[in-house]
Amino acid sequence: MDHFLYRDGVLHAEDVPLPEIAETVGTPFYCYSTATLARHFRLFDEALDGVDHLVCYAVKAASNQAILKTLAGLGAGMDVVSGGEYARARAAGVPGERIVFSGVGKTRDEMRLALEGGVRQVNVESEPELHALSEVAAGLGLSVPIAVRVNPDVDARTHAKIATGKSENKFGIPIARAREVYAAAAALPGIEVVGIDVHIGSQLTALEPFRLAYRKVAELTGVLRADGHDIRRLDLGGGLGIPYTRSNEAPPLPVEYGAMIREELGHLGCEIEIEPGRLIVGNAGILVSRVIYLKSGEGRDFLILDAAMNDLIRPAMYDAHHDIVPVVEPTPGVGQAPYDVVGPVCESGDTFARGRMLPPLAEGDLVAFRSAGAYGAVMSSEYNTRPLVPEVLVNERDFAVIRARPTFDEMINRDTIPEWL
Ligand SMILES: *Cc1c(COP(=O)(O)O)cnc(C)c1O
Numbered sequence: 001m002d003h004f005l006y007r008d009g010v011l012h013a014e015d016v017p018l019p020e021i022a023e024t025v026g027t028p029f030y031c032y033s034t035a036t037l038a039r040h041f042r043l044f045d046e047a048l049d050g051v052d053h054l055v056c057y058a059v060k061a062a063s064n065q066a067i068l069k070t071l072a073g074l075g076a077g078m079d080v081v082s083g084g085e086y087a088r089a090r091a092a093g094v095p096g097e098r099i100v101f102s103g104v105g106k107t108r109d110e111m112r113l114a115l116e117g118g119v120r121q122v123n124v125e126s127e128p129e130l131h132a133l134s135e136v137a138a139g140l141g142l143s144v145p146i147a148v149r150v151n152p153d154v155d156a157r158t159h160a161k162i163a164t165g166k167s168e169n170k171f172g173i174p175i176a177r178a179r180e181v182y183a184a185a186a187a188l189p190g191i192e193v194v195g196i197d198v199h200i201g202s203q204l205t206a207l208e209p210f211r212l213a214y215r216k217v218a219e220l221t222g223v224l225r226a227d228g229h230d231i232r233r234l235d236l237g238g239g240l241g242i243p244y245t246r247s248n249e250a251p252p253l254p255v256e257y258g259a260m261i262r263e264e265l266g267h268l269g270c271e272i273e274i275e276p277g278r279l280i281v282g283n284a285g286i287l288v289s290r291v292i293y294l295k296s297g298e299g300r301d302f303l304i305l306d307a308a309m310n311d312l313i314r315p316a317m318y319d320a321h322h323d324i325v326p327v328v329e330p331t332p333g334v335g336q337a338p339y340d341v342v343g344p345v346c347e348s349g350d351t352f353a354r355g356r357m358l359p360p361l362a363e364g365d366l367v368a369f370r371s372a373g374a375y376g377a378v379m380s381s382e383y384n385t386r387p388l389v390p391e392v393l394v395n396e397r398d399f400a401v402i403r404a405r406p407t408f409d410e411m412i413n414r415d416t417i418p419e420w421l
Contacts, residue, residue, distance in 0.1 A: 124147070148181055214264040
């Protein structure tokens with residue numbers, strides 16, 4: 001459920017009509033709903049009620065300061081995958097002890113930043129990284145709590161570009177080598193082993209792959225404890241999928257996911273961390289765009305929008321589907337026609353949808369891409385020197401620009417000309 005609904009024939013974000021935002025901000029723009037963000041965070045938090053846990057929002061899904069601050073205010077921790085994301089979380093007021101540092105290739109500089117600023121736990125993904133972290137921590141005279149990310153070799157049954165838990169993926173260490181790596185970790189200065197980490201992919205639409213992975217983690221917990229390691233935390237990653245269309249099968253709900261976690265891991269007495277990104281912010285954000293032209297081609301009609309692949313790359317990169325809806329509610333029973341929905345960028349990949357059935361639309365009409373909150377604005381670029389798409393946050397009847405559209409001068413003046421030119 002989200003808070004983007006038609007009211008009096010016009011699509012609203014909570015209590016704000018979208019044409020009002022378009023008038024003020026211009027198009028295209030991302031628009032997020034505070035109520036939806038809060039609702040989704042609470043679904044996860046409540047799903048683990050009664051279990052010692054921390055929901056660490058995966059910052060990479062949408063990293064605007066206003067979004068981080070909203071979630072931090074509800075009690076969220078953060079999962080970061082770069083020094084930049086760590087700095088963002090801290091700037092949004094998240095204390096170090098609520099920040100988990102994940103990622104496959106942390107540099108020594110990034111490690112130093114997190115260790116000096118405070119960090120709840122670093123998830124280590126390889127032995128070379130473990131040694132580097134030990135050096136950095138010992139050099140600072142600190143001891144850093146770590147979990148080792150294990151690769152459980154399960155098939156997440158999701159898009160190949162976002163599957164991370166098979167042995168051929170670059171993530172984590174093979175679970176079969178875990179004992180060896182934990183033994184090495186325990187012997188290193190500056191390292192305090194506290195847990196096990198696993199994350200098998202994104203946009204998972206079934207519980208079974210999670211269950212298989214968590215079962216392996218439970219077994220490993222027993223083995224490592226018998227080896228003398230004090231395994232007291234399990235970081236279960238993120239990855240729960242969202243419905244991108246209203247018609248397709250609904251992915252499992254957070255409450256079902258929580259129940260499965262209890263079943264598989266509840267007996268271990270560990271603190272549980274989860275790192276959802278997409279499910280918290282995906283359906284809490286839309287991309288609003290305006291129709292520039294309608295163009296008739298050979299047996300095809302093109303709807304040319306002022307949003308493009310640089311603003312929302314998921315269709316080009318992951319073949320992703322986004323529902324596209326007119327901002328003015330179509331009259332019931334009106335006929336639909338197939339459109340190729342495209343942006344103005346000079347690439348054939350700049351196609352949002354082919355043969356999409358839509359009600360009649362005209363130049364100047366507003367449309368909204370639903371479920372665009374996750375991996376939308378964060379992946380946007382200025383390709384074709386199109387200004388970075390702005391972001392807007394709605395809270396009941398209020399809205400605020402939380403990232404402004406740059407002017408042409410601002411974009412151009414980021415370049416510098418060498419003195420010999
Ligand atoms: C991307 C990622 C997440 C979040 O995944 P979602 O599918 O957005 O929930 C969590 N943890 C790690 C380590 C990740 O890389």
